[in-house]
């Protein structure tokens with residue numbers, strides 16, 4: 001039996017629709033706190049029951065080991081974290097005017113001695129109404145209650161009466177608790193949003209596993225948060241399938257992964273892998289930089305056809321028969337028969353190396369057929385022996401040589417003739433010249449690969465040996481991936497699904513996507529749901545309005561988000577003379593540290609070392625973030641190169657010299673897009689300090 005509102009801590013209040021928080025909010029809160037204490041006691045009872053189970057009583061040693069692992073996991077999952085509460089919300093549900101039933105919604109399921117729910121997991125179907133019910137569609141919910149929480153105790157409640165005339169309803173702006181949650185000072189990494197997921201976000205979170213989803217959303221609309229909660233929901237709802245196949249989150253760099261890395265563990269999910277696109281496509285050291293135009297060309301999907309031809313061009317036509325001596329006899333497989341074997345293998349869609357590994361047995365089969373025609377009765381062992389014989393091995397090595405990705409790409413970029421053949425009509429002579437190395441390294445091992453080459457090596461690896469698919473991939477900041485990188489991610493969910501998160505206006509690579517339709521096509525998911533999020537949670541109105549001045553230049557047609565918060569935030573533009581730039585920045589940083597919460601100092605990459613020295617000199621403690629690391633110590637102040645800021649956020653942000661941030665990019669549009677990213681990192685306050693004139697629309 002679920003807890004009825006009439007026996008619930010709130011007594012009859014829910015049924016009789018009183019004013020917000022009941023007649024006496026203090027009493028109401030005390031009752032809820034008592035219910036929380038009861039839920040905690042029940043969780044303790046569940047933990048004690050799990051601890052009392054004895055794995056050694058399993059029928060055999062192996063089952064005992066499996067059981068003890070399962071038990072250890074279960075006991076760990078039943079730990080109570082005193083810093084937080086077991087529930088953050090409650091719904092009173094009354095189908096067709098029956099008596100309301102009351103359900104508390106929390107991070108995990110808690111039941112009583114009889115097995116009845118005390119707290120319902122936020123991912124359970126029943127909890128959907130907590131997130132989605134509205135006055136337009138109450139979903140049988142009479143009352144929705146949200147709790148304010150501090151140090152593991154309930155400190156506030158916020159009620160919505162969804163059936164009451166004139167009651168509070170959703171109007172696009174944030175409730176006080178949601179606003180307080182967003183504005184709660186940040187320390188350490190990103191937090192989960194499980195207590196305040198919004199209806200439009202919840203629809204994405206609970207999308208079916210089979211459905212690939214693409215989310216376009218302006219800065220701070222919760223894309224990252226939604227993607228991570230979706231991973232947690234999928235693991236809960238499709239546990240068996242996904243535990244076998246796996247879930248992966250892909251983000252732009254280490255600092256970002258560090259920022260988001262605590263969210264899934266806080267939701268109890270430790271089994272999700274996290275990777276950057278570079279670590280996913282790690283096929284050796286990146287040692288070369290190359291012009292943006294070359295990188296962009298290497299990133300184009302046309303390269304896939306070129307690489308396919310480059311691989312399969314290694315299969316030669318047999319010109320001589322295969323001759324296998326056995327005892328006093330010599331068995332012959334004519335060249336035209338060998339060709340038929342090759343053609344059959346090549347036409348089956350099997351990867352190059354897999355097909356190659358089948359070839360010796362196929363040729364040996366032809367030898368066996370010859371033997372049978374001659375009246376012999378060879379068995380499987382003879383076929384094995386022939387397949388492993390020297391002549392067959394040599395014949396295979398000659399016709400279908402063993403390859404590795406580096407060998408193929410090295411040959412392709414070193415030899416104009418090889419490239420021309422593989423390019424066919426896909427690359428013009430000029431484009432082929434762009435790809436060829438001026439001075440090829442002496443061996444493939446000495447080749448100096450670029451970042452763009454990594455996606456080509458990955459494509460080659462898959463042409464040789466099929467990349468296994470995971471069950472689901474969450475791809476964040478997807479606008480920055482080239483078609484070849486998107487193909488690489490798509491391979492990793494070829495039989496699963498993908499959640500793609502991004503913002504076209506924040507694309508800052510030479511190959512940034514301009515169409516989600518195209519991106520999803522490259523990912524291999526042409527049929528998908530495209531969802532646009534436009535309610536901004538992070539960036540306050542004053543700041544988003546300023547940053548949005550750049551939108552017509554960086555992504556015409558894309559709208560600015562509307563901030564859900566009534567807090568307008570604070571925007572300050574401070575001019576300095578060049579000699580004083582860092583002094584003024586230092587002053588702004590010191591002021592920003594006056595209140596609790598994180599401070600990000602975002603500067604042009606090239607200025608970061610000098611700025612760091614200046615801040616040290618001024619006695620300001622800070623950490624540094626970079627592409628390959630976050631901050632283990634979680635300083636209040638972080639110095640962030642502009643190229644690393646994407647996806648991060650701070651309570652207060654000081655942006656240093658916008659003109660130089662924009663100028664560091666290869667073209668004007670990319671420069672302004674970088675600036676748009678940098679200007680939208682603040683939750684409460686943005687201070688812009690500049691000595692050079694501000695770029696166009698920001699002046």
Ligand SMILES: Nc1ncnc2c1ncn2[C@@H]1O[C@H](COP(=O)(O)OP(=O)(O)OP(=O)(O)O)[C@@H](O)[C@H]1O
Pocket residue numbers: 178181182191192193196197198201217218219220221222223224225226503537538646647648649680
């Ligand atoms: N429903 C919500 N309740 C509370 N906080 C939320 C909610 N949705 C988003 N937020 C907060 O808003 C901030 C921005 O969210 P998030 O980083 O997911 O946005 P984003 O769309 O990925 O932004 P960007 O494009 O800039 O990377 C985060 O602090 C997140 O926790």
